[in-house]
Amino acid sequence: MLNEGILVNQIDPTSDRAVFRQIADQLRQAIESGRLREGEKLPSEAELIEHYSVARMTVRQAIQELRNEGLAVAEHGRGVFVRRRPPVKRLASDRFARRHRKDGKAAFLAESEAVGARSEVDMISVSEVRPSKEISDRLGTGSDQTVVSRSRRYLRDGHPVELATSYIPVDIARGTKIMEPNPGPGGIYARIEDQGHTLERFVEDVSTRLPTREEAKLLNLTSGTPVFRLIRTAYDLQGAAVEVCDTIMSGDAFLLSYELPAH
Amino acid sequence: MLNEGILVNQIDPTSDRAVFRQIADQLRQAIESGRLREGEKLPSEAELIEHYSVARMTVRQAIQELRNEGLAVAEHGRGVFVRRRPPVKRLASDRFARRHRKDGKAAFLAESEAVGARSEVDMISVSEVRPSKEISDRLGTGSDQTVVSRSRRYLRDGHPVELATSYIPVDIARGTKIMEPNPGPGGIYARIEDQGHTLERFVEDVSTRLPTREEAKLLNLTSGTPVFRLIRTAYDLQGAAVEVCDTIMSGDAFLLSYELPAH
DNA sequence: GAGTGGTCTAGACCACACT
DNA sequence: GTGTGGTCTAGACCACTCA
Known part of the structure; x- marks a missing residue:
């Protein structure tokens, strides 16, 4: 033809x-x-x-x-x-609101349900590592201290869309389900709050670039698809950083929505 | 050699x-x-x-x-x-705070000063247009209504880094300095507040993709540099959208930082 | 097997930068 | 002028998909 x-x-x-x-x-x-x-x-x-x-x-x-x-x-x-464009998922700025945790849902699941997508998590691994300076600066841990690292990959309707690695200080994580592949209802944020660290706010640093070869492989990206790099830091009521999450998201699958005060 | x-x-x-x-x-x-x-x-x-x-x-x-x-x-x-990486400019979530307008500064200038960069604006043009559905949906104007469009390009240390087009309903803009290339101290947000629309909050929708050929030309992008597309909607105290700003930012020149509440 | 894109060769001439 | 990358030709063989 x-x-x-x-x-x-x-x-x-x-x-x-x-x-x-x-x-x-x-x-x-x-x-x-x-x-x-x-x-x-x-x-x-x-x-x-x-x-x-x-x-x-x-x-x-x-x-x-x-x-x-x-x-x-x-x-x-x-x-x-x-090229086909995948449906875009909008991530609203209330996606880490406590009510989602109260429902027993982790953020990614709660988001996916909202658009009727089927979501899965795979390649979960937990270990103790010496984090990069980018991470330890945000956590406020010493450059030689180890932290707990939790890596996983998220899939939407069977397609990988996001890689994430969370870093949690050992004194918070040790002896909790944070050390296990499945951290239980509400995800690790619920477990961190169980430990007495009530979450107050998150800071997300968003950048964009082309994927490394490794990322392109894991996310099944065709040439010409950039990624979001999103580093989220979670702070408790005392203002201490209790978790840093380093995320790579397929750039064509997400729209990040944020609300800013004018005052 | x-x-x-x-x-x-x-x-x-x-x-x-x-x-x-x-x-x-x-x-x-x-x-x-x-x-x-x-x-x-x-x-x-x-x-x-x-x-x-x-x-x-x-x-x-x-x-x-x-x-x-x-x-x-x-x-x-x-x-x-x-490839050389340009210095990254961090845009904090308070960058549209009123205190910056009170100082007589528009957002971009205030941001640039913070890192000691020299900033300029060029290619300013003002016109009345029929906006795309993406814009009119956010402004809440009818699909056949015209709005005031303000386009400009931002440069940092002589290099173009950002293209922006603001859309303002005609009933707010008409008869004000919003219609002029130079809108006066504090930028158009100050002029919108002069008109009695006190700003309350902004919503930013962030996506990423490779630039169009046109964008690559205007921003002087080398192959392999994605862009941020940022659509910001400004709301007044009554909850009405008073401006939508459609922005293309060189992806290697910015880091967007946002704060999210945990409650 | 026919049609498709993927890899590779061995040339040619051109446009641009430097000295 | 010499060295650099940019464009273009005319082939060859291979790997994958689909009927």
Whole structure:
């Protein structure tokens, strides 16, 4: 099945703009205008070579450009397709409100239910580690002190969307279910409060970047998907940091919503 | 000047891993281990071709991979360099606090001063437009109503870092300095309060993605730099939306910090 | 087996930066 | 001018998908 109808213009070989960029421009235009919809197949390399009368490397460069921009994904043996966007999950600023813990729900589960998504957690591991300076600074622990580290991966409807590692001072975690893979109803925040550390506020530091190769693998990210890096610090009523959570979130799967006071 | 000392291993042509990926792996390792520092020059294509005994397209693919990951940038005629990271600016959650407006400062200026950066604003334009649904939904205006649109670009130490467009209902903006390029001391939030709309809170919706070509051009972004998209809605004491600001921020130049209550 | 994209070679000419 | 990366050609063989 040919799908060259989307290609209207010819190439101007005398133009300053490189031929492969002109080809990319036309394909991009087809995508952005909606002539090619999400999940639809782009013309094959052979079709583009024929249509534009150029070498294969030239059309491959054009396609590479679209892939780098996150507009297209290639599937070996099948073709190149307009990238599908996953449904976006909105994380509201009350997502760590105590009422969710009172319900016996951890934050991620509570959030997912709100949009009717099926959520799972896997790759849970608990250990004691010497945290990076970024973490120990926030926890206020000495640079040589160990802390309890809890790593896990979250999945939404079977797709991995988030990697998280929590760090908790040993004097809070030791001897509690925080040391176990399943920390019980309400998650670790409920356990921290059980220990007498009533939570008062969280600070979230949000940045964005492209994933490392490791992160891309674990989150199944196609090229052209950035991630959120979110470092959350939990403070108790005394103003002491009781947990730091370092999170990598698939950038196309989340919208973070925050409320700021004007006063 | 040769700089092949960083390349320790040879290529295994029988490996499952493509040759260009193995070359990329070695260069990546050199960068991540610090053997190649920020701003340092990678071996030239000619050196890599010689060192690994491969075709030029193979080393170019390796370098392309690093560029896509945001680890390296190519400069035509000069070489390929380890990407430099700009200093990160932390935006605290009190950045729209009234005290900053009382000082006669708009938010961006107040923030920049805090880190000793020189800040400028350019490309200011004011017009009346029919906003997108995304905007009109937040403003609560009808889909056919026009609103006042204020666009501008922010620069830090001479480098563009942020594009912003504010949308204000015409009944608030008309006849005020909001319609002028320079809205006066304290920025447009001060003018909105002058009109009797005391600000109570803001809601910021943060997402991340790769820039469009247009955004990359205006923000001077190298491939491999995502952007923050931040849509801020300002509410007055009556709970009415009085402004929506649609912002694109260079993802490597900002860290967004927010405070969440635990109750 | 036919069609698809993935990898790799061996050239060519060009544009830009430096000295 | 020399060295650098940018573009482009014309092939080759391979791996994957689907009928």
